[in-house]
Amino acid sequence: MPTSLLQHPNIVRFYKHWKGQAGKVVFITEYMTSGSLKNFIKRAQKNKTKVGMKMWKRWCRQILYALSYFHGSDPEIIHGNLSCDTVFIQHNGLIKIGCVAPDMIHKHVKTVHDVRKNYYYTAPEYGSPNWDCTIDIYAFGVCALEMAMTEMLTTVANGSEGKSKLPDHAAMMGAIDRLDDSGQREFIRSCLAFNKEDRPTAKELLMHDLLFDVHPLKVFAAHELVKLFDSKGQLLETSYMSKLRSTSEGVFAEIKHSDGREPQLHQSKLADIEKFLQEVRDGLYPLTGVQPPERVDHKSKAPAAESSLEAEGEATEYVEKRRVVTIVSCKMEGSEECGAQRHISMVVKLEDGVQRQLSCDLTRDDTAEIVANELIHYGYINKADHDTVVAHAAPLFKAS
Numbered sequence: 177m178p179t180s181l182l183q184h185p186n187i188v189r190f191y192k193h194w195k196g197q198a199g200k201v202v203f204i205t206e207y208m209t210s211g212s213l214k215n216f217i218k219r220a221q222k223n224k225t226k227v228g229m230k231m232w233k234r235w236c237r238q239i240l241y242a243l244s245y246f247h248g249s250d251p252e253i254i255h256g257n258l259s260c261d262t263v264f265i266q267h268n269g270l271i272k273i274g275c276v277a278p279d280m281i282h283k284h285v286k287t288v289h290d291v292r293k294n295y296y297y298t299a300p301e302y303g304s305p306n307w308d309c310t311i312d313i314y315a316f317g318v319c320a321l322e323m324a325m326t327e328m329l330t331t332v333a334n335g336s337e338g339k340s341k342l343p344d345h346a347a348m349m350g351a352i353d354r355l356d357d358s359g360q361r362e363f364i365r366s367c368l369a370f371n372k373e374d375r376p377t378a379k380e381l382l383m384h385d386l387l388f389d390v391h392p393l394k395v396f397a398a399h400e401l402v403k404l405f406d407s408k409g410q411l412l413e414t415s416y417m418s419k420l421r422s423t424s425e426g427v428f429a430e431i432k433h434s435d436g437r438e439p440q441l442h443q444s445k446l447a448d449i450e451k452f453l454q455e456v457r458d459g460l461y462p463l464t465g466v467q468p469p470e471r472v473d474h475k476s477k478a479p480a481a482e483s484s485l486e487a488e489g490e491a492t493e494y495v496e497k498r499r500v501v502t503i504v505s506c507k508m509e510g511s512e513e514c515g516a517q518r519h520i521s522m523v524v525k526l527e528d529g530v531q532r533q534l535s536c537d538l539t540r541d542d543t544a545e546i547v548a549n550e551l552i553h554y555g556y557i558n559k560a561d562h563d564t565v566v567a568h569a570a571p572l573f574k575a576s
Contacts, residue, residue: 182253185459186242188264188272189530192555204555205274206530209267213319214260217326226326229357231269234460236320237387238271239263241462243316243378247309254308258315259297260322270460296329296343301372310372313381317367321348324355324364345370359386398456457529496552498526500561508538508572518576520547520569524557532556544569 182190189206196202210216213235220227227235239258246253255273262274299314301307322328329343329351343351348368355361363386369375381387455461504523521535534556536547548565551557557565 182245184242184245185270185457186238186272186462187245188274206272207533208264208272210265212261213263213265213271213323214328216265217260217322217328220326221328227323229360232320232323232360233387234269235271235323236316237382237462238459239273239316239319240378240382240387241459242273243309243312244382246312247378252309255312255315258312258319259294260319260328261294263319268455268460272459296348299372300345300370308372310375313367313375313378314372316378316381317364317375318348320367321351321364324360325351363387394452395456395461398453398461401453402457496555496558498528498530499558500524500564501527503564503568504531506568506572508576510538510576518542520572522565522569524565542573544573 188208191204191206193201193203217227243255243258246255258273264272264274266272297315297318299307299311302311318329329348345368349365352361352364352368355364363381363384366374366376367381376384502525504525506520506522508518508520510518518538519535520538521533523531523533525531534551538547544566547569548557548562551565552559552562
């Protein structure tokens, strides 16, 4: 199953992979600006700050929304490696889970070293003949517990003695008992049920009283409007958007009642509306319990992406099909005259909204033309964007 086919706002985009030298596997994925959830929790713990209930709910919804997408595919997809290490966070609070499952690693890599420190995320039935997608629910329960505690369970298990000790099921139940909110305790316990039959599905958890919200009219209206986004991530100019642009205070959404009342939601700044629409499009406000996740049919798809691993030590050339919409920044450090190593860095925004950060050290013979050609060769930019990159980089080479 080609993982590059998986497209969801709460799943890290996976573009390409190949087998490199010394048995290493190279992955090209979406860049996540703020690192893993584990690192975030460790920073919060160090600063003695807690994850609030509102943020905890938002994170849980986004993780479950991605799991619902996986489990609702045809055939269903089992992540099998969910942990705070494989959940990533963006600067705006958007949560995404990595989509590289361990089964693919075991299939294509000769030597696999199991990471023992993450064993406590593994459901009791994992490895038996009858395990299924409920192992992801168990792992999610562990993540939800660590988010609620704002502390890694391994730290709790080690205690002040500093000995290496993994938390067992009993230790996790004890950690749940120390949570203040009774609804939170019940919710996490249901995910960590020892018998897989007792665990709820991702969709059922999204409908749980603790997580389910009656969405404001603003969110419903925004989801309708994001359907008007074009492939480049820009809002199409409709009569509705034209009306908003023509007034300093436009009506974002309204409900017409039978008695003539028309409550209206006003936004004083168009920039606020466009920012909110982009956040909805990015996946920050999923309509949980309202619209089913898009189903993915992999039965008729040939796993072409996996075949690239068969060539020992050779990387299959990756062709970037997305165009560069904007070159956000382009700068060079160092100077040949001062004898310092020159280094160029560039941030480009692609047509699907992804920002790609590119940087490399330069030799004496490098030019803007050479840099652009190498970016095309390694699949970082589209061939049609060659002249645009050269135009931005050439002045920097002249100045250095």
